[in-house]
Amino acid sequence: MRTLTFLLALWVLWPVERALAWWDEGHMQIAYVAYKRLNPTVRDRADVLLKLNPDYANWTAGAPVGQEKLYAFVHAATWADDIKTKPDYYDDQVTDSTAKENVPYGHLKHSYWHFKDTLFSADSTPLPAPDPVDAVTQLKLMIATLPASSNASESLRSYDLSWMIHLVGDLHQPLHAIDRYSASISNPGGDRGGNEEKVIPANGETLALHAYWDGLFGGYSSVFGAIYDADHGGVTSVTPDGAKAQLLDPETWAQESFELAKTFAYAEPIRTDKQAVELIRAYETNARDVARKQAALAAARMANLLNELLK
Known part of the structure; x- marks a missing residue:
């Protein structure tokens, strides 16, 4: 069972990649609100596909009946982060030949x-050349596989849906869409979405700017906790722009x-x-406001996207 301390430890151990966007709480709140917006037949189709994920039994363990x-x-919204801690999953690089490969439940x-x-x-x-493979290139690839007309295997659709539920949330975290370069940072990879800057919020903790934004909904959470929080001042408290x-x-x-990110994440001070x-x-007030609005928008877009792809 992961804890917030463990997540922070992982952030320290991953010097060349991003922290976990929104952490568990944000991702699960977004998924919860999106699921409630799915059309009944689309929801049934998503349920069938997710049941093919090898972690399905863990996801449903302890769930209330029904x-x-x-x-x-x-x-499932945390699965793409969960595999980072699995011993049978392996690191790869954006320059590898497998970088854009869309293989069902590869490792x-x-x-x-x-x-x-x-x-x-x-x-x-x-500025260097941007990476050729990223969240956008892969989401577009996954979007093309989900419809029945794609002739993709059920296993591949399951894999892509598991990733999509996570990546939609990732792309709505402002610091997952930017890499700032400056002479004062002097890092070959820029600031890695705010991972090179340090901030001290009101609780007195010193942490990376990226981690601060990731943690705006909290850190580790159970599904029950995320659902409760979403319904009590969380993502459901904001109505997204239609x-x-x-x-x-x-x-x-x-x-x-x-x-x-340019307007709010990198704002003074x-x-x-x-x-x-x-x-x-x-x-901090603006950051929380932006996070809630982005999460609510992510949930609405995820539901609209899946209602279109799985209809």
Whole structure:
């Protein structure tokens, strides 16, 4: 069983990749709200596909009678992060020949699938070429496999659905859509979506800017806890913009998150170096507001996307 301490330890041990976007709480709240918005026949189809995931029995263990399918869908939102800790899953690189390979339940972690870096320079620092494979390229690939007309295997559709439930949430975390470069950071890979900057929020803890945004909904949570939180001041407390909810292009989502990162995630008092800064009240208030709106929008878009693909 993972704990918040374990998640933070993993963040320290993964120096070349991103932290876990939204952590368990955010991802599961988004999935819960999305599941409630699915059309009944689409929900049934999603249930069938997720049952093919090798972790399905773990997802439903301890679920209340009659709630097994809901618990499975909500828990599936963390699966793409969970495999990072599995001993039979292996690291790979974005430059490997397997980087874009869409294989049902292969044993590669594909950690670079979790974000879409739009490169950004704070001081005209030269920018490298962007990665050829990212969350957007893979989501588009998965979107093409889910409809019945794709002739994909049920196993591949199950695998892609398990990833999609997670990646939709990832792309709505602003710092999963940006990589800021500056001379004061002097890191060959930029700031890795805020992982190079340190902040001190009101609780007095010093942590990476990226981890701060990931933790805005909390850290480790049970499915029951995430559902309760979503219904009591969490994702369900925000009504997403109806017109935006109909925009189902992952590239659009990534661009929106990129702009939000520049406007809010890197707002004052965030610096362009590694010196820890204390966050001001206005920054934390805006961050929580942006996170809730983005999570609610992610849930609505996930439901609309699946209602279209699995109808």
